[in-house]
Amino acid sequence: MSTHRPVRFLDRTTPPHIFTLIVITGLGALSMNIFLPSLPAMTTFFDTEYRVMQLSVSLYLGVNAVLQVLIGPISDRFGRRPVLLGGFVLFLLATLGCLLAPNIETFLLFRMMQAVVVVGLVLGRAVVRDMNDAENAASQIGYVTMGMAIVPMIGPAIGGFLDQTLGWQANFWLLLVLGVLVLGLIHRDLGETAQTTSSSFAAQFREYPELLASRRFWGYCACAAFASGAFFSYLGGAPFVGSEVFGLSAAQVGLFFGAPALGYFFGNGISGRYSTALGINRMILYGALITVIGLGAALLLFFAGYHNAYVFFGFTTFVGLGNGMVLPNATSGMLSVRPHLAGTASGLGGAIMLAGGASLSALAGVALTGGDSAYPLLIMMLTTSVLGVVAILYTIRREAQVIQT
Structure with missing residues (x-):
């Protein structure tokens, strides 16, 4: 499709609005x-x-990872629009189930x-690629990414309030209402953008061995996994630390919780x-080192007796800042290892990270x-961040070896 077609909001015969x-x-x-x-x-x-x-976080991420591998090929076969509509209908049913769950x-x-x-994340980017050339796609994805960075800043604050x-059920009622609105928006504004539909599902999986044989691909995956691992450890443990260790209310935890997202916003920039x-x-490398330095400083302050929420949450901003520098570049690295397998690398790399x-x-x-x-959470986050530094140093060394040969 042309990259210069006019966009009319709520008109699915034109490209979808940003x-x-x-x-x-x-x-x-x-x-x-x-x-x-x-x-x-x-x-x-x-x-x-x-x-x-806490399994409500880890199991969610695990299923999210599996779906990232599957959604791309499924949408290639059946189209972006029906998969998005179907995915959001299932999301609404699941949200209602969470509200009514007796145990x-x-x-x-x-x-x-x-x-x-996750169909929104995977196919939102796919739609951008469908509608734009490489340069414009990069710009559009940048806007989408910056928008995504804002949500984690305000989400926990809203949830805590x-x-x-x-009560906790209000969070899921809000998700249900927003899900209905987004489903309506997809129906009205997003037409089919995939150029072709083909039986590429099995073919894409047959390409995995070539990608998995690349050490550089694994290196970039490890960089992304360890960097995001510090953040996901935070997701799993920070609510407990905020409420049980520091005695914060749910609203206060929500306000403090967005600290890494603030760093991520600037890291993306x-x-x-x-x-x-x-x-x-x-x-x-710079992003991974920033994370290590920030978490190391927080741990030293804790050892010095400064056990408070301002130190803990304040220094987790460095986790977000580092991730904002590591993740876009590590993802680019994954896609560059085997350019003809970029789609496969995107899905598989995202699944490994999650x-x-x-x-x-x-x-x-x-x-x-x-x-x-x-202490256990800080040490865990620092350890995975150090492993991220090791991973990028290995990847740099491996790239040098490839160039020499």
């Missing part, structure tokens, strides 16, 4: 984090342990089903401005259960 793409990707981010300040209250409501309640087992089942909202005033000049490897994040999120919940200290 607002629509931001919204369909942003709802997934909101679904992941809006209820996190409510985890302690939900633990009490369902009469369970925090480590079990923790039922809630976790429907929570896993909510992960289908709703929990404190109306740095990547957009300097990645071309510095190169992706240097940007990944699978690692789900594991670390669950581990954070286990490590903190029964404790009264933020």
Whole structure:
């Protein structure tokens, strides 16, 4: 399709509006984090342990990872529009199931089903690629990414306020209402953008061995997984630390919780401005080092006796800043290893990153259960960040070896 077709909002015969793409990707981010300040209250409501309640994060991420591998090929076969519409209908049913769940087992089942909202993230970017050439696609995806960075800043604050005033269920009622509105927006504004539909599902999976044989691909995947692992550990453990260790209310946890997202917003801006000049490897290394320095400083302050929420949450801003520099560049690295397999690399790399994040999120919940200290979480986040530095140093060395040969 032409990259210069006029855009008319709520007219699906024209290219979708950028607002629509931001919204369909942003709802997934909101679904992941809006209820996190409510985890302690939900633990009490369902009469369970925090480590079990925290599975609502790790299981969600795990299913999210699996779906990322599948959604791209499915949409190639059946088209973007029907997969998006079907995915959001399932999201609405899953959200209603979370609200009506009588016990923790039922809630976790429907929570896993909510992960289908990842169709917005995967296909929002695919739609941009369908409608634009490479340069314009990069610009459009940048706007979508910046929009997604704003959602985690405000989501926990909204969720904490709703929990404190109306109860934890209010978060899921809000997701249900927003899901209905987004479904209507997709129906009105987003027509089919895929150029062809083909039986490429099996063919794409047959290309995986070639990609998996590349050490550089694994290096970039490890960089992304370890960088995001620090953040996912935070997702799994910070609500417990805020409420049980520092004694914050749900609304206060929500306000503090957005600290990494603020850093991520600026990290994305740095990547957009300097990645071309510095190169992706240097940007990944600098981002990983910033995260290590920030978390190391927080741990030193804790050892010095400064055990408070301002130190803990304030220094997690460096996690977001580092991730904003690491993740866009590591993703670019994954796609550049085998350019003809860029679509496969995108889905597989995203799945690996989220699978690692789900594991670390669950581990954070286990490590903190029964404790009264933020040390286990800080140490876990610092360890995975150090491993991120090791991963990019290995990748740089491997790239040098490839160039020499």
